[in-house]
Amino acid sequence: MTHFWVKPDKLNPVVVDKDVNHTEFRDPTAAWWGKDGHWRMLVGSVRKRRGIAYLYGSKDFMTWVQAKHPIHSKGGTGMWECPNFYPVSVIGNVVGNPVKYVLKNNLDDTKFDYYNVGTYMEDKDRYVPDNTSVDGWGGLRGGVQNYRVGVGPFGLLTLATQNLEEFTPVFFRVFKSPNKHIVLLCSDARSSSLKSDLYKPQFAVFVDVDLTVDKKISLRSLIDHSVVESFGAGGKTNILSRVYPELAVMNQAHLFVFNNGTEPIVVQNLKAWSMISTDIK
Structure with missing residues (x-):
């Protein structure tokens, strides 16, 4: 280092x-x-x-x-x-x-x-x-075909205002296929800011995890004023999104857990830390 x-x-x-x-x-x-x-x-x-x-x-x-x-x-x-x-x-x-x-x-x-x-x-x-x-x-870009939705979407609403005028969701979706479950880690910046002139993309990546064996999946997110970087399944895959909220800044930025699917999800552990600002001289 x-x-x-x-x-x-x-x-x-x-x-x-x-x-x-x-x-x-x-x-x-x-x-x-x-x-x-x-x-x-x-x-x-x-x-x-x-x-x-x-x-x-x-x-x-x-x-x-x-x-x-x-x-x-x-x-x-x-x-x-x-x-x-x-x-x-x-x-x-x-x-x-x-x-x-x-x-x-x-x-x-x-x-x-x-x-x-x-x-x-x-x-x-x-x-x-x-x-x-x-x-x-x-060049290859991932897509999902011939899969049936099984669980989710479920995950975190990051950089969210109290009334959800702005929020950046990071979440999993689990699809059923004939032989195994297909897991996606997703990020959606469309609701990240009230500003209309910003690029607000959606991302999704496959997560190499066998839910029949592991029975659970981890999500770790590092959140800054304009960056949300998330790691799925202990870092097997990750997504980084640049977002520029107008309202969800400083003390007005909140973190919520959500599950918009029809199947129940159990959150075994939820931990959050606030990092001290860097002292630049």
Whole structure:
């Protein structure tokens, strides 16, 4: 953990690309350590409607050099925001087993996340999506089909006013399928603010949990003035939403538990903490 950070006066900005519009060059990933002893990271960008994830390398984490080619790009997709790039194991644990890499981007045009899966050749700094993994606009986004609603929605109303003029629900929905239960963790920002000119998306992700074995599911939410980040099933999945309430601020922001389904839900434990504000000097 970093306890102290000294701002390098002679190295700001840290990464510079004079050939790119500065408003279209942002959102670096967390850097990763390569087998060759160099750091690497991606930066989102766009050029003539071609979405780009530029690759940068560094020996000392201070001076960064752009690679000869982007890690990936796709014509007609617009600005790529918040890129992410990470390995996933094909069999078992990532360590010592074959892996595939996931390249994730948020498209500024649609405000949705898209990703594909492929092979990363580290010695060449080249990433090639699998021919079975849809690239660009068709990138995978989850949906629910052929399932019957079983339980819920149930969860928390965060950043809520007393009379519910504003609230941001974070909740589970459980669907019945022929072989098992399908669990979704959802967040819905449509009622998060009375302001009409805001982007208020809905999100849903699958939760890898077997309710026939576990019999219960946990939800942990970290709530700030404009951020609600929630973790389902002990952190197996999470959703982060940016919200900008007009009324539900400071002492007017409340937290409620709800169940809008027809089946009863038992809350075994409910704990809430209020964090002390950071003393910035």
